[in-house]
Amino acid sequence: MLANDQLASDSTQVAGSDDPTTVFTQPGGGDPLDDITAGTTLDEFDLLIPLGEGAFGKVFLARQHAMQRYVAVKVSRDNSSESQTLAQLDHDHIVRIFDQRQLADTGLRLMYMQYIPGGTLDNVLALVRRVPVDNRSGALLLDAVDTAAALGGRIEPHESTTRDELENLTWPETVAWLGSRLARALDHADQSGILHRDIKPANILLTADGQPKLADFGISFNRLLPGHSPVAYFGGSLRYMSPEQLQACHPDLRADPADLDTRSDLYALAVVLWELLTGRPPFDDEPHYGETGTALDRMIARRRHPINARFQADLPHDCPPVLRHALLTCLSPDPATRFRSGNEFAHQLDTARDRTARDLVDPPDSSLRARFRMKPMPVVTLSSALGQMLAAYYFYAHSTTVLAHDLTATQREQLVDLAYLLALIAYPTGIAVLLYWCRRVIHIPYGLRRGRHYDDDTLARARADTLACGDRIAVVAFVGWMATFTLLLARLLTLAELSPGVLANLIASTLVAAAIAVSYTYFPVTFYVLRWYYPGLLERGHTAPDDRTRLHRLARRNRTYLTAAATVPLLGAAAGLAFLPAAQQHAAIGSVIALCVGGLCGVTVSLYIFHALADDLAAFERLLTPSTER
Structure with missing residues (x-):
């Protein structure tokens, strides 16, 4: 106090x-x-x-x-x-x-x-209130800048690539563009030990090309400056203050200005950005409120609650959900639930401007991704089953044709019955192994959908498991095929004596079938979890450098699996006919042709998914990379 x-x-x-x-x-x-x-x-x-x-x-x-x-x-x-x-x-x-x-x-x-010639955000706000919502865009910011510059003596607009960029932005994207730059400025100030404490439109200047400049550190606190007290020159603009700063201004409340940190400045910045978006602050303060204890009490009470739904309804219809979420996070009554730094806030605002990235993080409500978001089981199960079924169909068609010369009809039926039995055992066993190995890929999104909260370490492990999900399914599929074939081969050798050529051909065909099961399972599963599951985890926790490293590794693995998918038709053609005598080669030619045609279709689909994954990984790279490193 x-x-x-x-x-x-x-x-x-x-x-x-x-x-x-x-x-x-x-x-x-x-x-x-x-x-x-x-x-x-x-x-x-x-x-x-x-x-x-x-x-x-x-x-x-x-x-x-x-x-x-x-x-x-x-x-x-x-x-x-x-x-x-x-x-x-x-x-x-x-x-x-x-x-x-x-x-x-x-x-x-x-x-x-x-000298910054483009005026302040106060000028922009005045123009925002006069222009209908549907007519606002990045051009509005430039109009305000040019008007202020003309009053200062600059007549011709200053041409630059920045102005060209702003011309093509929607108004919410323009607000996010301004906010990300100011958030990084506040982060720089915080790293220098400085708390601004008076963020408001009048203290944000604009250059001739619309770049914002934070000004007026007259009542700031520098914790690294010897002898500087957080109480000296303390105050600020009431409308934009965080609830904790309002409490520190209240004469009757026990609140210490020394307890304020950068989250208070980020709160004020979020109020400024909200006002730019909607034309008014997100609070129902009295038009001519004063600074009496009673008025401060009412302001503090309003800010101790989440932003009212009727103020959220003021946001433009084209406001990206990620921008809305970022502002509401910064405007949380509890500082502990806000972004911890200006860089974190800036990253979210950058996402709001990146149309590809923001659709990954916040897909449109009507999209398929939105309906299946954070629900991994249905599509993952179907995707993994599809690759297994294709592999099983090829192996069955090829092996029964090759073995027709060595086995009687009864022996072939016994072998097929054993194959069905092994499949009934192997597939549920593989699912059980995957349910345990990928357990975080299942129960954490389930908990998040029901409002549960997890610490950053748990969410980081879930993200890591998500990126490894395709590999784990591929590993289980390959091991399952090898184990099943070993048992089938052991039974086969008790039924008939096979020539070394037929035996070698069956082994080679099994490897081809396993490659089909692995590559044609990996891509759809990875595509689904990366696009429809990973973004939900990414926005819930604080990211770390390891997240970028894992994305880079995933990109390399994608190339490896694409190579495997591309070689399936070639290896299958060679393996399907190798080691067989002429009569059996002629019998097996149908399954080899089917494999080549199906393999080419599979390669086409895999290549399409590979490029889609590359675009998604590039978007995630932009999300996780600070602008200073780009």
């Missing part, structure tokens, strides 16, 4: 905004800022146009005599550590400071930084 004898409250109205800002400052004397206006010359700077005004200072577009350039100059009381804080930050989406001057005769500090 803030001690009243240490702090004084100064409520100010930010220019261009109807949002009250509570700022707690150390008690002082008069306010020399009142005399600073456009047209004034301070030091070597001509103050030309006012750009904004806050609780601690005023910002002007100015001309610097010595460098003959335009800069943004902030004039403030000389009692803030903002310049030292900004000097430690070097990020593309944080305003870059050049230097500072202290005006000894006035007790003011002059800090000059890069």
Whole structure:
């Protein structure tokens, strides 16, 4: 709780905004800022146009005599550590400071930084509220930027590839584009020990091509700066505050500003992004709320509950589910359930812009993937059975033809009966082994569908098992075929004496059948679990570098299995006729031709699935790779 004898409250109205800002400052004397206006010359700077005004200072577009350039100059009381804080930050989406001057005769500090000509997100919000939902797109952001730039003296729009990209984005994609850059800026600040504490549209500047720049660290807290107290200059804009920051501002609640962390800043950023998406914040605050204890009580109470469904209904119809989920996660009343870092939030926002990746993570409700999502058993069972049936059909057709010259009809019936019996034993046994080996692939999605929560380690193991699911089914299929054939061969040798050529042919044909069972089972199973199951696990837990490594290994295994599938027709043709005398070769030619035709169809299907898997793996790679590494 803030001690009243240490702090004084100064409520100010930010220019261009109807949002009250509570700022707690150390008690002082008069306010020399009142005399600073456009047209004034301070030091070597001509103050030309006012750009904004806050609780601690005023910002002007100015001309610097010595460098003959335009800069943004902030004039403030000389009692803030903002310049030292900004000097430690070097990020593309944080305003870059050049230097500072202290005006000894006035007790003011002059800090000059890069001039950002595209206005602020406040200008964008004003335009959003005037434009119908269906007419909003990335072009709206550029219109707001160009209007602000023209007011600052820039007439022609600044052409760039970024502007071309924004022109083709929907409005939700544009908001996600802005948010991912700001989230990474907050992550950089957090890594530097800095908490902004006043995220709002007026403190987010825009370049001429729409790139956002985080500004105004006047009430930030730098935990790495010696002597910097989290209580000094504490406050912020009430509308965008997290519930824990509102509690720290409340005079009667026991909440310590030192307990705030980057999740509080991310909460405020999520409020800003929600307001950009819908035109209003996700809370029903009074139009002219003040900062009395009663008003703060009501604001805190609203933010201690999840976002109301009627505010969620304000989201645009084309808002990707992954964007909605990311915002609601950041707006959770409990900081423990929010994203732990700006990078995590940014990754989700990047997914919202990646149309291929977001359809994997959040498929449309009407799609087949959405209906079968996180339900592995039906399709996995059918996929694995299909490969086994194709292999069994080939082996039966080929072996019965080859053995017709060596076995009587009764002996062939005995052998077929044994084959059926072994199949009835082997297939359920294989299923039982797989149920245990892939148990996490079954019971964890079952639990998630019913609202259960799992720790990150459990989810990581489930993801690993998912990517290995196709291999495990292939291994069980191969071992099952080898075991079954061994028993059949043992029985066969008791029924008749076989020539070495026929024996070698049967062994080779068994290997071909096993290859059919393995390759034609692997691809459909892997395709299903990667596209319809793995994304659900990926979005539930925090990912790790091992996830990317496993995806790379899966890509290599896919190439191996594709090679195996492609060689089935060639090996089958050779193995089906090898070692046999002419009469038996003539009898077996039908099964070999059927294998070649079926193998070519199987290769075509496998190749199609291989390329689909490659696209999915590339999308997952984008999901798991930080933009700084791309």
